[in-house]
Amino acid sequence: MSAIDVSYRIEGDGPALYMVHGIGSRKITWDGIIPALRDHFTCVSYDLRGHGESPIPPVPYTLDQLVEDLEALRAKLGHEKIHVIGHSLGGMIGPAYAHKYPDRILSVGLLSTAAGRTEEDRAKLQGVISAMEEKGIVPVLSTLVARWYTDDFIEARPDLIEARIEQVNTTPDDVFLSVFHIYAKTEMAPWLHEINCPCLVLTGELDGACSPRHNEFMANELPDAELVILDGIKHSILIEGPERVAPPLRDFLLKQDS
Numbered sequence: 001m002s003a004i005d006v007s008y009r010i011e012g013d014g015p016a017l018y019m020v021h022g023i024g025s026r027k028i029t030w031d032g033i034i035p036a037l038r039d040h041f042t043c044v045s046y047d048l049r050g051h052g053e054s055p056i057p058p059v060p061y062t063l064d065q066l067v068e069d070l071e072a073l074r075a076k077l078g079h080e081k082i083h084v085i086g087h088s089l090g091g092m093i094g095p096a097y098a099h100k101y102p103d104r105i106l107s108v109g110l111l112s113t114a115a116g117r118t119e120e121d122r123a124k125l126q127g128v129i130s131a132m133e134e135k136g137i138v139p140v141l142s143t144l145v146a147r148w149y150t151d152d153f154i155e156a157r158p159d160l161i162e163a164r165i166e167q168v169n170t171t172p173d174d175v176f177l178s179v180f181h182i183y184a185k186t187e188m189a190p191w192l193h194e195i196n197c198p199c200l201v202l203t204g205e206l207d208g209a210c211s212p213r214h215n216e217f218m219a220n221e222l223p224d225a226e227l228v229i230l231d232g233i234k235h236s237i238l239i240e241g242p243e244r245v246a247p248p249l250r251d252f253l254l255k256q257d258s
Contacts, residue, residue: 003065003072007053008046012038015106015257016079018070019045022088022112023183024168024176026052029087032242036250040257041083046073048090050175059178063186066179067097074104083253085109085200087238088210089183096188098195107198107256109249112235114210115188116217125184125209132180137173141165147208148236160239192221199225200252202245204233226252 009027011034019030027045034043047054049061049069070093074082083106086094091113098105114121132140145154145161154161168176201219203210212229219227228248233241 003068004049004055004057005076006046006049006055006069006073008044008073008077010042010044010077012041012043014039014041016074016077016082017041017043017253018074018082018084019043020070020084020086020090020093021045021048021051022086022090023179024051024171025087025164026167029238032238033246033249036246037253040250040254042079044073044077044079044082048179050179051171056172056175059174061175061178061182063092063096063182064100066093066182067100070097071101071104080104081106083107083109083256085111085249086113087111088113088235089179091210092183092186092188095192095195095199096186098197099191102196105197107200107253108195109200109202109252110215110218111200111245111249112203112207112210112237113218114214115192115221116214117187121209121214122184129177129180129184132177137168137176141168144168148234149240150206150232150234153240164236164239188218189221192218193223196223198252198256200228200249201225202228202230202237202248204235204237204241205229205231206233207235207237210235 021029030045050056084094091110094108199222203215219225
C-alpha cells in the first residue's frame with residue numbers, strides 16, 4: 001500500500017520540525033508546545049492515517065507505512081531535511097524514519113515512548129489489546145485514561161479528559177486497534193544504535209508503559225542522546241504538562257541549529 005496524503009497544518013518559520021502524534025490522537029495534541037517553538041521552527045503537525053482529517057485506508061497498518069506517510073509529506077512540502085518529534089507511537093515513527101532516511105533527518109525527539117521491553121511488559125500490552133478486542137475499546141478507556149493522566153489532573157481538567165476520550169471515540173475501532181498493535185509489537189532495540197543523529201529522549205517519571213527504565217535504555221543505545229525525566233507526570237505529557245515539555249525540547253532543538 002502506497003503512502004497517503006495526510007491532513008496537516010504549518011505554523012511558524014525556520015528549520016522544519018515535523019510533529020507526530022500517538023494512538024487515537026490528533027495534530028492538535030501539539031497545540032500546547034507550538035507557541036514555544038514557532039518563532040524558531042516551521043512546525044508541521046499532521047494527522048496519522050485513519051485519524052482526524054486524514055484519509056482512512058483499509059487496515060491493518062504497518063510502521064513502515066506510517067514512515068512512508070511522513071516521507072511523502074516531507075517531499076510534498078519540499079523540506080530538504082527535517083527535525084522530527086513524536087509522542088508515544090509517534091516516538092517510534094520518528095526513529096524509524098531516521099533509520100530509513102538518515103540523509104533527511106536533523107534530529108529526533110522520542111517523547112513518552114519505549115524500547116527494551118521485557119516479556120512482562122509485552123504480556124501487559126497484549127492483555128490490554130485482548131481486553132479491547134473482547135470487550136470493545138470504550139470499556140477499556142477508563143483504564144487507559146488512568147495510565148495517561150495523574151489523578152490530580154483528571155480531577156482538575158475533566159474538559160481535557162473528555163476531549164481526549166472524544167478523540168478515541170471518533171477514531172474507527174479497527175484503526176485504533178491496528179495502530180495499538182504497531183505500538184505494542186514494535187521493538188526498536190535491535191537498531192537504535194544505528195541512528196546517528198542527535199536525539200532527545202523524554203518521558204514522565206510515572207509513565208508505566210514508557211517508563212524511565214525504558215527511556216534510560218533508549219538513551220544508552222542511541223549514539224547521541226540526551227535524557228530528560230519529568231517528575232510527577234504520567235504518559236500524556238503534551239496535555240498535562242506542555243509547559244514542562246517545551247523548555248527542554250526547545251533547548252535541544254536550538255542546540256542542533258546553533
